[in-house]
Structure formats: structure tokens, C-alpha cells
Amino acid sequence: MIRKSIVLVTGIVIIALLFLFHEPLLQWIQNNEQDYVILTTIIATFMSLFPVIPYPIVGGVIGAAYGPILGAFVIWCGSTLASIIFFSMVRYGGFDTFGQKILLKYSSTKKITLLFEKNAFMSITILRMIPVIPSILINAYAALSRVSFLSYSIASGLGKIPAMTLFALVGHTIVTDPTEIIYMIIIYGIFISITYAGYRLWTKRIDSAISS
Known part of the structure; x- marks a missing residue:
């Protein structure tokens, strides 16, 4: 109970500070480029x-200030560290036991969870590449499952x-040459299409596992 309270209070304080001072x-x-x-x-x-505020906006600002290479590295580090911290807050903050009971309580969620845990590395990697899936859901679900840290x-x-x-790249390109954004969107669209096809194959495996 104490761990849960500490995690919740810390999260609320950080959210309040970010809401007040994000601009x-x-x-x-x-103003402090690099x-x-x-x-x-x-x-x-x-x-x-x-x-x-949406993280793509933060990424765009950092990309404009730091350039495409260093900017990408900075926002990747920030996003990756954030996902690890959130995972740790849920897994080691006292929420994991309750969450696992919920995931394993029903036969459908149990089968999905077991399949997810069996193919955890590939599943998480693919899900991360699909921008329409909220990152917080992936973080929480992985933390509540038995996926290794x-x-x-x-x-x-x-x-x-x-x-x-x-x-x-988008943040940097807006500052340098906005017309290049079109090419980046096309390339990324192709990449997402390929990733989505892999995701659909993965969901079919889930459907098969549930129906069996």
C-alpha cells in the first residue's frame, strides 16, 4: 500500500509540474541549442x-534545436527511459499482483497474455512501431504480465x-526544408504498412489461440 501511494503521489506531482511549466x-x-x-x-x-502535451511535438522541438541525428537520439533516449520507468512503477510499485489476477482470470485474456509472454520480444517490438497504439497501454500490459524486464x-x-x-526529422525539416516532409511521410507510410501487415499476422495467431 505504501509503495502504491508513493508511486501515485509522485506521478501526480510530476504531472502537475509539467502541466504548469511545459511551455x-x-x-x-x-533557446539552448545543443x-x-x-x-x-x-x-x-x-x-x-x-x-x-503530445510527445511528437516535444520531439519536433528537440529535432529542430538539435538536428536530425542528435535530436533523434535525445528523444529516443527520453522515450525509452520513460517506458522503462513506467514499467518499473507498475511492476515494482505494488500493482503487478492485482493486474496479473485480472489478466489470468478470464480464459480469453489468459490465452492472449500467455501468447504475448511467449513471443514477448517480437510482440513488443512490433506494437511499438504502430503509432496508433498508445504507448502507455503497452507499458502497463507488459508490466502486468510476466515479461522479463x-x-x-x-x-x-x-x-x-x-x-x-x-x-x-520532421522538426528539423520544418526549420530547414518543409517540402521534404512529403517524402518522409511517404517512406514512413510504407514502413508502417509493412509493420501493420506483420501485426495483423500476429493478431490472427491470437484469434486462433482464443478460438482453440
Whole structure:
């Protein structure tokens, strides 16, 4: 109970601070280009952990300030660290036991969870690449399952690379050459289509497992 209270209170305080100060923080990033990489990464981490504003906006600002390569690395680090922190908050904050009981209570959710755990690395990597799936749902579901911390961390980091790179590129391109955004959207659209096809194959396996 104490662990849950600490996690909840800490989260509420951070959310409140980010809600009040997110605009000054973004302006600070814009005005201190490449001078404070570590501090910017910390800010990006908290903004990804509790997205009071959409993280693509944060990524775009950092990409414009730091360039496509360093910017992509910074927002990738921030997003990956945030997912690991959230996973840890749920798994080790006292919510895991209750969550596992819910996931394993019904036969349908039990089969999905067991299949997810069996193919955890590939499942998490693919799910991360599909932008329409909220990151917080993936974080929470993985934390409540019995996926290992190491597998989750590595798969989550790999799956985030395409989207984080795109955010940084868009932010940088808006400042330098906005016309290139069209080409990036086309390339990313093709990539997402391929990823989605793989995701559909994965969901068919789930449907087969549930019906069997």
C-alpha cells in the first residue's frame, strides 16, 4: 500500500509540474541549442512519461534545436527511459499482483497474455512501431504480465527507433526544408504498412489461440 501511494503521489506531482511549466521548458530547449544534452534528455523523459502535451511535438522541438541525428537520439533516449520507468512503477510499485489476477482470470485474456509472454520480444517490438497504439497501454500490459524486464527494455527501445527518428526529422525539416516532409511521410507510410501487415499476422495467431 505504501509503495502504491508513493508511486501515485509522485506521478501526480510530476504531472502537475509539467502541466504548469511545459511551455517554458520547450522554450528553454529552443533557446539552448545543443548546450545541455543531458538536461534536455531528462526533460524529454518526463514529458514522455507523463505526456501533458503530445510527445511528437516535444520531439519536433528537440529535432529542430538539435538536428536530425542528435535530436533523434535525445528523444529516443527520453522515450525509452520513460517506458522503462513506467514499467518499473507498475511492476515494482505494488500493482503487478492485482493486474496479473485480472489478466489470468478470464480464459480469453489468459490465452492472449500467455501468447504475448511467449513471443514477448517480437510482440513488443512490433506494437511499438504502430503509432496508433498508445504507448502507455503497452507499458502497463507488459508490466502486468510476466515479461522479463530485460526483454521488455530492449524490445521497447528497438521498436521506438522509427517513430522517434521521424519526430526529429520532421522538426528539423520544418526549420530547414518543409517540402521534404512529403517524402518522409511517404517512406514512413510504407514502413508502417509493412509493420501493420506483420501485426495483423500476429493478431490472427491470437484469434486462433482464443478460438482453440
